[in-house]
Amino acid sequence: MGLLTVGEPLDWPETKKYASHVRSHGIDQFLHIFRARRNRRDETLKWGDEIEYMVVKFDHGNRKVRLSLRASTELLKQLQAAEDAGAVDLDSLWRPEFAAYMIEGTPGQPYGILPNRMERALMAKAVKEEEQGENISEMDEDVFEELEDHNDTITTMFNFLNQVEDNMRKRREEVRKLLHSDESVLSISVFSRAGTYDFCFPTSFVETVDGYSRSLFFPDQAINHGHPRFRTLSKHICDRRGSPANIQLPIFRDKKTPVPFVENFFQSMNIEKDQLSSDQLRQFKNISDEREVKFRKTDHVYMDAMGFGMGCCCLQVTFQAANLCEARLLYDQLTPLCPILMALSAASPTFRGYITDVDCRWSVISEAVDDRTPSERLGIDPTNGDKVRKIPKSRYDSIDLYICPGNEIYNDIPVLVDEEYYQKLIDGQVDPLLARHIAHLFIRDPLVLFKEKLNIDDSTESDHFENIQSTNWQTMRFKPPPANAQEIGWRVEFRPMEVQLTDEDNAALVIFIVLLTRLILSFKLDLLIPMSKVEENMKVAQRRAAATKERFWFRKGIVLPNCVVKHFARSKSLCEQAIKLSEQISLSGGTKIEKTKEAMYDSCVQLTANEIINGGGDNFVGLIPLLNVYLDSMEIDAVTRCRLTRYLNLIADRARGNIPTPASLMRDFITNHPDYNHDSIVNDSIQYDMLVQIAALQEDKIKFTDLLDTVKNMKAKKN
Ligand code: ADP
Ligand code: MG
Ligand code: MG
Ligand code: MG
Ligand code: MG
Structure with missing residues (x-):
């Protein structure tokens, strides 16, 4: 969570005045880090997850539940007491989040320690091979031997994988001990009635x-008031864009949904009408009428506050790479998986008391913190019609640029950079691709500044760099080592996933991603598709039931090491696929698909999430079958292997549609509830x-299957 310096933030005009100062010093700070750490090597894979939670308060008498606004203050203070007192070796760490009802928990220490020796050896080989133009398939046998050589060191990693779910459970338990009897801590992405009366x-x-x-629906009191950063962020985003947020989601149309669906904003306002004077009422009515004229969109749910997006909970994973080069490789290779994992983890079917036609929170957050001015959005100055610099996306959105050398050809969407900083980075010996990445982040203004922290030592601190970096909220984040923490290396964060209803599911997703990074490095998988195709996938992934109903662009003819192809040939059920795969490989001459523009687009196919995860189509053997080959080649004790299989099965079943996503489960629950009026x-x-x-599910009082049964029974009764 980037900057949490305490002090009095500057107001917006002052903040704006210092924007160039912050950016320019931010670039210097990055250059200091880059020069000092570009050759840093880390022996161990370290990684950790972040889970965000909401604290709710049940009013059982009135069958109502509310968000409890003491989470970010009273409760967080208690949760952080041990850390504040200097305790080490804690099970968990707690951090503030945007909303007053939210908290974020991570493991006390990052998980380690997989010696990255093997991956490094492979990378060195890859580099050599590229230099010598060697044929990939010829060296696959060596790669396999190397994998076996390192079995014992890898085993260490699997012991850590065992701890993930246990740690998540402990975290929850820690919070639960501090709650009142009518409160619960929930890992839910969205609180359905946030923004209602x-x-x-x-x-x-x-x-x-x-x-x-200045929302009609989301009170400032629901913004984290334990720290000035959050309300200032909210205010300065409005100030910069010149109006409150404008978030629009298509409504889910049911039998009795009004046609057309047109909202009365004043009626929906979260105000206590009986307690207001007629003057106040008139004022509110005027404001909401004005908003209706400007923002009301037929068949859409309107939201107007940062809290609607940043008040949702997510699941993130950060990995430390062996070095800068590996961090860039993982950043790129995980990018095409962002939309797929978003769809599989979908958990946000409702907003502001309505069922909507999307399953994910992504577009909501993106619009919730979109600080672009009208001219930046349009590329035209509305006051005089002059052409001005157009910024295509919100600062919360999917990434625009692959950053690993060799992948330039896949960068086929516009990437706006700040030319001055780009040049400064190039002059500072940063390569063009990385310079573009940083200069792209630095097109944004800083949003929150503290007077006390304006002038800092660029060689020992990185607050200004972090200020811009941490308010570019994107699907992936490339995290340089902090200036002031020698123990931390080059990291990559995977950010598109929604939080799950159980820790088993949260652990399954996190571990799936960790294993995929190992698979990508070990088998040298190349999953890249043009960035424009990732963009298309991002849009598709948010649609209702995308995990089972949509198709996603995916890389065709991924070249696998011979040892892996042989494995598939050995397994009877996969034999047919293996033959096809070998054909593809021999068709392409056993080499990587040539990196030409045409080949790049030709090498994309549209697959379902099921085909990507489980294979079964003609085009890809599936990520889980590949992971199984990888895991089978390791010496893992039976208990751990069982556990990993259980996690992989959860993902596999979700992709098959055998287990619903949280979003589709919630939809089913709501639409089959006896009090639902369609x-x-x-x-x-x-x-x-x-x-x-x-x-009850999250307190282990019922099982997931019980919840499924409840829905099934409601459905039966309703029919
Ligand atoms: P942010 O909110 O900026 O993403 P957090 O500190 O909240 O960062 O969480 C980062 C995650 O990275 C945590 O799970 C933490 O355990 C993990 N982590 C900490 N140090 C390292 C490291 N050196 N390498 C990889 N992961 C780390
Ligand atoms: Mg965090
Ligand atoms: Mg954060
Ligand atoms: Mg967070
Ligand atoms: Mg994070």
């Missing part, structure tokens, strides 16, 4: 006239029952 405890209403977010509305009673069940 009286959804907070203590009850809070909106400050539409002169608050931080009008797309999630009322208090439905949300109460749903969260009672989810809390």
Whole structure:
């Protein structure tokens, strides 16, 4: 969570005045880090997850549930007490998040320690081979032998994988001990009725006239008030863009949803009408009428505050790479997987009390923190019609650029850079691709500045760099070592996933990604597709039921080492695929697909998530079958292997549609609830029952299958 310096933040005009100062020193700070650490090597794979939670408060008498606004203050203080007192070896660490009802937990230490020797050896080989133009398939046998040589060191990693779910459970337990009897800590992506009348405890209403977010629905009190950063972020984003957020989601159309669906904003405002004077009411009415004119969109749910997006919970994983080069490789190779994993983890089917037609929170957050001015969005100055610099995307969005040398050809979407900083980076000996990446992040303004931290030592601190870096919220994040922490190396963060309803699922996703990084490095998989295709996938991935209903662009004819092809040939069920695969390989002469523009587009096919994860199509053997080959080549004890298989099965079953995503489970729960009127509305009673069940699940009082049964029974009764 980037900058959490305490102090008084500057107001927006002041912040804006210092924007160039921050950027320019931020670039210097990056250059210091780059020069000092470019050759840094790390023996160990370190990695860790982040889970965000919401604290809710049940009002059982009235069958209502509210978000508890003491999470980011009272509760967080207690959770951080041990760390603040200097304790080491803690099971978990706790961090503030945007909303007052949120907390974020990570393991106490990153998980380690897989010697990266093997991967490094492979990389060195890859480099040599590229220099010598060697044929890949000829050296595959060596690669396989090398894998076996390192079995014992790899085994260490698997012991760590055993701890992940246990640690997640411990984290939850730690919070639970501090809760009141009517509270629960939930890993849910979205609180269905956030933004409706009286959804907070203590009850809070909106400050539409002169608050931080000027929302009609989301009160400032629901923003984390334990630290000025969050409300300032909210305010400065509005100030910069010149209006409150404009978030639009298509409504899910049901039998009794009004046609057309057109909202009355004043009616929906989160205010206590009985307590307001007629003057105040008139003022609110005027504001909401004005908003209707400007922002109301037929058949869409309108949201107008940062909290609607940043108030959702997600699941992230950060890995330390062996070196700068490996970090760039992993950053690129994980990018095509972002939309796939987003679709598989989808958990956000409802917003502002409505069922919507998307399953993920991504577009909501993206619009929630879109600080672009109208001219930056349009590329035209609306006051005089002049052409100005157009910024294509929000600062919360998917990445635009692959950064590993050799992958330039896949960069086929516009990447805006700040030319001055680009040149400064080049002059500082940064290569063009990495310079573009940094100069691309640095097109943004800093949003929050503290007076006390304006002038810092660029050779020992990196606050200004981090300021810009940590407010570029993208699908992947390339994390340089911090200036002031010698023990931390080059890292990559995987950020597209939604948080899951159980720790088994959270662990499964996190471990799946960790294993994929090992697979990519060991088998030298090349999953790249043109960035424009990743972009298309991002849009598709958010659609309702994308995990089972949509197709995603994926790399065709991925070249596998001979040892892997042989494995598939040995396994009867996969034999046919293996033959096809070998044909493809021999067709392409056993070498990598040539990197020409045409070949690049020709090498994309549209596959379902199931075909990508489990294989079965003609074009790809599947990530899980590949992982199984990788795991079979390791010496892993039976208990650990079973556990890993269980996790992989969860992912496999989700891709097959045998297990619903959290989003589709929640949809089913809501639409089959006896109090649902087929009008797309999630009322208090439905949300109460749903969260009672989810809390029971997360407190181990019921099993996931019980929840599925509950939905099945409701469905049977409804019919
Ligand atoms: P942010 O919010 O900026 O992404 P956090 O500190 O909240 O960062 O979480 C980062 C994650 O990275 C945690 O899970 C942590 O355990 C893990 N981590 C910490 N140090 C390292 C490291 N050296 N290498 C890899 N991961 C690390
Ligand atoms: Mg964090
Ligand atoms: Mg964060
Ligand atoms: Mg977070
Ligand atoms: Mg993070």
